[in-house]
Amino acid sequence: MYIPKHFLVEDRAEILRFMRVSPFAIIVSDGGAAPVATHMPVVLAREEPLTLWSHMALANPQWKTLDASREVLVIFQGPHAYISPAYYDTKQSVPTWNYTAVHAYGTPKVLADDQLKLAVLSTTFENTEPEAGRQWDEAPDDYRQRMLGGMVAFEIVVARLEGKYKLSQNRARDEQVRVAEALSKQSDTLVAGVGNMMKRNLTEKKE
DSSP states (O other): OOOOGGGEEOOHHHHHHHHHHOOEEEEEEEOSSSEEEEEEEOEEEEETTEEEEEEEETTOGGGGGOOTTSOEEEEEEEEEEEEOGGGSSSSSOOOEEEEEEEEEEEEEEEEOSHHHHHHHHHHHHHHHOHHHHHHHHHSOHHHHHHHHHTEEEEEEEEEEEEEEEESSTTSOHHHHHHHHHHHHTOSSHHHHHHHHHHHHHHHHHHO
């Protein structure tokens, strides 16, 4: 990922926090003739070594590309918003897009054991909707076995992380404040989310 120094995020704790609050990711793997990708929830299983867990349908052919000989890329993306040059003091400015993202590169491994599949599901429920986990636990055994048989669980041991928060840090502070205020008032939650992240970033800089 191209990351100018203004937008680089190096704080590992912040990157992990971002991954937890933005769990709906894109997993990109080498499909041979072309890359393949699937949008899916991805959860943190362990911090050391950093390990991600996820699962996809058995009918999805991408799982067959998940082997230790080929690195995969997991893209976590947060809010994003168009930034008009009208927000800036100078007219010699161009439109841009503010966004937040983390790229995780690592080695995948399919988890065939049912107990590991259950662990992946349990961790996913804990991170999304614990009540759904309780409903799963109360489901008939034959139903749960059918569901387990129709899914492929896998883990990715992360070798490299890249964090980028493009939040107008290359602009003057008063322009950043103006953009943050304008975005945070928008009804679109994605756009407002960028404004709120900009405000958080500005507050941390001030401190």
